[in-house]
Amino acid sequence: xxxxxxxxxxxxxxxxxxxxxxxxxxxxxxxxxxxxxxxxxxxxxxxxxxxxxxxxxxxxxxxxxxxxxxxxxxxxxxxxxxxxxxxxxxxxxxxxxxxxxxxxxxxxxxxxxxxxxxxxxxxxxxxxxxxxxxxxxxxxxxxxxxxxxxxxxxxxxxxxxxxxxxxxxxxxxxxxxxxxxxxxxxxxxxxxxxxxxxxxxxxxxxxxxxxxxxxxxxxxxxxxxxxxxxxxxxxxxxxxxxxxxxxxxxxxxxxxxxxxxxxxxxxxxxxxxxxxxxxxxxxxxxxxxxxxxxxxxxxxxxxxxxxxxxxxxxxxxxxxxxxxxxxxxxxxxxxxxxx
Amino acid sequence: xxxxxxxxxxxxxxxxxxxxxxxxxxxxxxxxxxxxxxxxxxxxxxxxxxxxxxxxxxxxxxxxxxxxxxxxxxxxxxxxxxxxxxxxxxxxxxxxxxxxxxxxxxxxxxxxxxxxxxxxxxxxxxxxxxxxxxxxxxxxxxxxxxxxxxxxxxxxxxxxxxxxxxxxxxxxxxxxxxxxxxxxxxxxxxxxxxxxxxxxxxxxxxxxxxxxxxxxxxxxxxxxxxxxxxxxxxxxxxxxxxxxxxxxxxxxxxxxxxxxxxxxxxxxxxxxxxxxxxxxxxxxxxxxxxxxxxxxxxxxxxxxxxxxxxxxxxxxxxxxxxxxxxxxxxxxxxxxxxx
Numbered sequence: 001x002x003x004x005x006x007x008x009x010x011x012x013x014x015x016x017x018x019x020x021x022x023x024x025x026x027x028x029x030x031x032x033x034x035x036x037x038x039x040x041x042x043x044x045x046x047x048x049x050x051x052x053x054x055x056x057x058x059x060x061x062x063x064x065x066x067x068x069x070x071x072x073x074x075x076x077x078x079x080x081x082x083x084x085x086x087x088x089x090x091x092x093x094x095x096x097x098x099x100x101x102x103x104x105x106x107x108x109x110x111x112x113x114x115x116x117x118x119x120x121x122x123x124x125x126x127x128x129x130x131x132x133x134x135x136x137x138x139x140x141x142x143x144x145x146x147x148x149x150x151x152x153x154x155x156x157x158x159x160x161x162x163x164x165x166x167x168x169x170x171x172x173x174x175x176x177x178x179x180x181x182x183x184x185x186x187x188x189x190x191x192x193x194x195x196x197x198x199x200x201x202x203x204x205x206x207x208x209x210x211x212x213x214x215x216x217x218x219x220x221x222x223x224x225x226x227x228x229x230x231x232x233x234x235x236x237x238x239x240x241x242x243x244x245x246x247x248x249x250x251x252x253x254x255x256x257x258x259x260x261x262x263x264x265x266x267x268x269x270x271x272x273x274x275x276x277x278x279x280x281x282x283x284x285x286x287x288x289x290x291x292x293x294x295x296x297x298x299x300x301x302x303x304x305x306x307x308x309x310x311x312x313x314x315x316x317x318x319x320x321x322x323x324x325x326x327x328x329x330x331x332x333x334x335x336x337x338x339x
Numbered sequence: 340x341x342x343x344x345x346x347x348x349x350x351x352x353x354x355x356x357x358x359x360x361x362x363x364x365x366x367x368x369x370x371x372x373x374x375x376x377x378x379x380x381x382x383x384x385x386x387x388x389x390x391x392x393x394x395x396x397x398x399x400x401x402x403x404x405x406x407x408x409x410x411x412x413x414x415x416x417x418x419x420x421x422x423x424x425x426x427x428x429x430x431x432x433x434x435x436x437x438x439x440x441x442x443x444x445x446x447x448x449x450x451x452x453x454x455x456x457x458x459x460x461x462x463x464x465x466x467x468x469x470x471x472x473x474x475x476x477x478x479x480x481x482x483x484x485x486x487x488x489x490x491x492x493x494x495x496x497x498x499x500x501x502x503x504x505x506x507x508x509x510x511x512x513x514x515x516x517x518x519x520x521x522x523x524x525x526x527x528x529x530x531x532x533x534x535x536x537x538x539x540x541x542x543x544x545x546x547x548x549x550x551x552x553x554x555x556x557x558x559x560x561x562x563x564x565x566x567x568x569x570x571x572x573x574x575x576x577x578x579x580x581x582x583x584x585x586x587x588x589x590x591x592x593x594x595x596x597x598x599x600x601x602x603x604x605x606x607x608x609x610x611x612x613x614x615x616x617x618x619x620x621x622x623x624x625x626x627x628x629x630x631x632x633x634x635x636x637x638x639x640x641x642x643x644x645x646x647x648x649x650x651x652x653x654x655x656x657x658x659x660x661x662x663x664x665x666x667x668x669x670x671x672x673x674x675x676x677x678x
Binding site: 125126127137140141172174181182183185204205206207208209210218220221222224225226227228229230231232233234235236237239240241244245247250251253254255257258260261262264265268269 | 464465466476479480511513520521522524543544545546547548549557559560561563564565566567568569570571572573574575576578579580583584586589590592593594596597599600601603604607608
């Protein structure tokens, strides 16, 4: 029940989500009094589809991940992840402290055997549709082997939720030629080439929004900078556009006339629809919502969780690790079964 | 005389530049026949302000930098850099092969003592003005010491051409807290803190366009990805906006009414005005224009070169190395004099 706005956003969002998706059940984890009060306000009673599960503590947004993990054993975050571990839930959606969610989910759920590090994947819009980018900041010092695993997990995610059997993977670099890039990226390209995966090759920053590949692989530092830079640029352009439409009486009039078009444009680039980063590589589905998500944005994160459960993302990752092992001779894990 | 469009763009651009700036002289370096033909077309004769210097070879856009350096000793690029070395010119502007320009200028001009690696700096627009970002791709494997030098060179550039005595420096990271980031960035932050420079601290990707600091420091891999990602996003948003204004009869009408406003917006975000990346750290001023620059964009790159010469960017970098040495005890070079 975290995030910047807490239960006032997440609970109405969950209730609204269930109105649109009758096949999903949601367990609200947190302080029972707070949850009950919120449900009362909404005139909703808990039932089969919407259950309550108590948790007495809350991880605050600026709490150190290691301290949260050590000291808050009954936090809503920790309890929700325990529900996955015990088989009572199949996914966890949180708008809370990112570092704590990464650390706690890794501790509670463990990684899938063969996966060294979980990675955060987000969907971004492109000229022709959308693409999946990972890692977005879970890992800042990556090896080539890590990048290979990110590519495999990204492809598993896309094939399971988008019904694309063999998604293309691009390796984010600073040039398309094989000689370009830093040492890790060059090694990763070699691993990809002999992996049997649908590896497109090196791509550049502008290929992300061009939609050149279905999956874009990069280390968490680069991915985070690319994402945040995009946010900053979009905000600046929006602010410039607003200023120009307010500059004079005429431009205000033009803005009024163009308003329906500007609004259609705004809906199309509304970043809320892409809310919900998938934390891939764990023995359970974990979705990180933006901390400042509103009700609509948080619903998009819940939908993402439901899609991954239904699409069998977890099983897909497990199967692809095996395929990697047999196809390319990379011994990056033993076959396992995950339910 | 390189770039995607060659002398057909660079020569008219240089001629036009001289009409606007009577205090600068330009030497056109390249095939004399080609240059003379182009000047004839423009009805311009060479003179004191516009001279010709012959070079018999051209480095092609896809030529391997090392081969260009070894085999093309009379290329226009090499000859232009030799003119700086011999004191006949104070700056070189090229729209040619980036890798070859980096390699050749480093070989011909050498780095300023105390500078390990030259870095590419560009100006980007922000909410409140503009900021200087480096490195943009000259260096893909950087140490903390390199990043420190980039910061110093960026600050030297800003103070010399913007008349800002003590520009603020931000270190591009994935969080503002000191514990965030990869090992190199963490070490670099420590070096900056004890350097005596105006170090703002860690900044994130969105701070670039927010204009949080005057200088943004990052390694060339991250900087290149951030820049290219920005280009891709801007193109996508422009294409979305165009599509929305073409969707229906009404939206076409709205587009007509809003055209003056859209055009004002377009002029404001016109990336051509930011053309011209400064290759800093060499014993001479070298400006890399975008290969696809048109006449206006190339003129902006020439203006940048002139501003750096007049502002004394080179001397500023040399002085700042000394200051770094004395203030913070970092022995990164001996004082030298550069003319």
